[in-house]
Structure formats: structure tokens, C-alpha cells
Amino acid sequence: MKKLIIPILFLLALPCTAFKQEFTEPVQLDWETYFKGKADVRSPFFALTAMTWKYSYASTTYRNRVVINLKNEISIDKDRSWVKWDRIKDPETRANLLHHEQGHVNIQYILLLEADRVLKNRNYSIKNYKTQISDLANQISDFFDTMQKNYDEETEHGSNHKMQGRWDVIIQDKMNESKAALAELKK
Template sequence: MKKLLIAFFIFAFPIIALCQSFTQPVQLNWETYYKGKPTPGSPFYALTAMTWHYSYESTVYRNKVVIKLKNEVNIDKGRSWVRWDKIQNESIRASLLHHEQGHVNIQFILLMEADRVLKNRTYSVQNYKAEIAEMANSISDFYDTMQKNYDEETEHGSNHKMQARWDDIIQEKMEEATANQ
């Protein structure tokens, strides 16, 4: 049996926070997920640290690779922080948390897609480790780009028109991801 572990970190304002099941993304709140101290000099109002881990056990049966996948996303609460002095207004807090939830939902989509793709692929006996790693890296890169586009296009949640557009996109992708499971 072989095991492989990969960690995926995202740090930016406002980025991801979650520890979730396969049924729905975690619903964020400031008190639970933001325990760290703000990075001095950071221009951001919040930072959420998250890791994506996958590992697998593999067996070869009749010249076919079968993998048992473990796939999870976790919040690093100690490295996630918020600048309370910058978000004292309740509507700003709610808006920022809503934007953060969008990041969580994108990571939920990543989790579901990684689970679907990595489990349902046919791998070669000779090269399956590299094939799994390549596919996982490709999925990670795709969703990292999606996270960056989300922040850029919504201007970190401050462009409400684009935030609403992204809310629709994310909801649609979440429905697709859960329908494919």
C-alpha cells in the first residue's frame, strides 16, 4: 500500500476557511475560525488559512490500480485572522463574512471535484503515482486560479455587483458538484 499527502495553502484577503463534510460547506463565523493574530503591515482586513490534503491507499488487482482516497479540507484557525478595528460596522462585517463564505464554497467545489476525478480515473500500474499527483496538482491549480479571479473580480467583496454575479456562479458550480457525487 502506498500513501501520498499533499498540502494546499491559500493566504490572501479574504480567503478560505473551512473544515467540512461532503454534504455541504461549513458555514463560517468570525468567532470560531479566526483565532490568529493579524500579520503586521498586511493591507488586508482578514486572512483565512486552509489546507487541502489528499492521501490514498492503492492496490493492484488484475492489472488495474484501485485507490482508496481520503480527501479533506481543514481550517488553520491559528493562522486565520481578522482586523476587528477595520470591520467595526456590522454591515461591513456581514459583507466580508459573506465574501469569505464564497471562498469556502469554492473550496467545497474543489473537494467534491477532486473526490470525483481522483476516484473515477483509470491509472496505469506502472505510473499511477505520478498520474494521481499530476491530476491533483491540475485540480489544485484550477481552483487556486478560480479563488484569485473571485477576489480580483469582486475586489475582495467590495464590488457588490460582481459579488452577486460570483454568488450565482458559485451556487451553480456547487449544485453541479453535488449532483455528480
């Protein structure tokens, strides 16, 4: 069985809880459960969410094709995720920051859905399927890493409420699209 682990750290959000394989909904954050780590006093940010995407697969050959049985999950590392409580005393600020961090979790959830859809539904060649799968996984990871960075930059880490609202719509639309595409493949 081939295993590849791609660690992803995002500023502002999560703990070591795996998303369930059913892909029903993203984990819903709360401060008490998911932010157990010690805050980095040198960081300019108010919180950090540490998330990891892991996938592995078993492969079988069938009629000159490789079929994979994919295991795909996201986890939140509670012990590496932190918040600067002294910087977010106001309840509205706390709520806004948690909402922004939930956006990171939702983007990671979309990655999970898209990785499942893309990696499972390709024709792989017998000669180089390991390379093909690895390349696809890296492309998926790079795409969502860029999306996470753009989310932070454009929303100014959640402080630009107008852009946060725009991103909320983008994320929800992409989540709905990914769920629908995955459901269609399961028919």
C-alpha cells in the same frame, strides 16, 4: 500509502476544522470560531482565511488496473486565520466581508467534491499511477487556486457588490453541479 499535502492560503477566511467525508455542505463561517490568529498589520486586507487540502490514498492492483481508496479533506486553520477588527466596525461591513469569505470556503468545498469525483473515477496504469494521481491532484489544485484568485480580483475582495453577486451565482451553480455529478457516480 502515498500522501500528498497541498497547502493553500486564501485572503479572507478560515480555521482548522476538517470538512466531513460525507461532503454534505461546506462549513459555515462565523467570526468568533474561525478567526483566532493575530492580524498581519502589514497586509492591505481586512482578513485572511487559511485553508489546506489534504489527500492520501491506498492502492490495490486488480486485473492490470490500479484501484485507489482515497481520503480527501479540507481543513481551516483557525490560528492562522485572522481579521482586522478595527477595520470592520460597521455591522454591514462585517456581514459583507464574512459573506465574501464564505465564498472562499464554498470554492474550497467545490475543490473537495471535484477532487473526490476526479481522483476516484480514473483508470490508472500500474506503471505510473503515482505520477498520474499526483498530476491530476496538481491540476485540480491549480484550477481552484486560480478560481480563488479570480474571485478576489473580480469582486475586489468583496467590495464590488455587483461582482460579488455574480460570483455568488457562479459558486452556487458550480457547487450544485459538483454535488449532482458526484451523486450520479454513486448510483
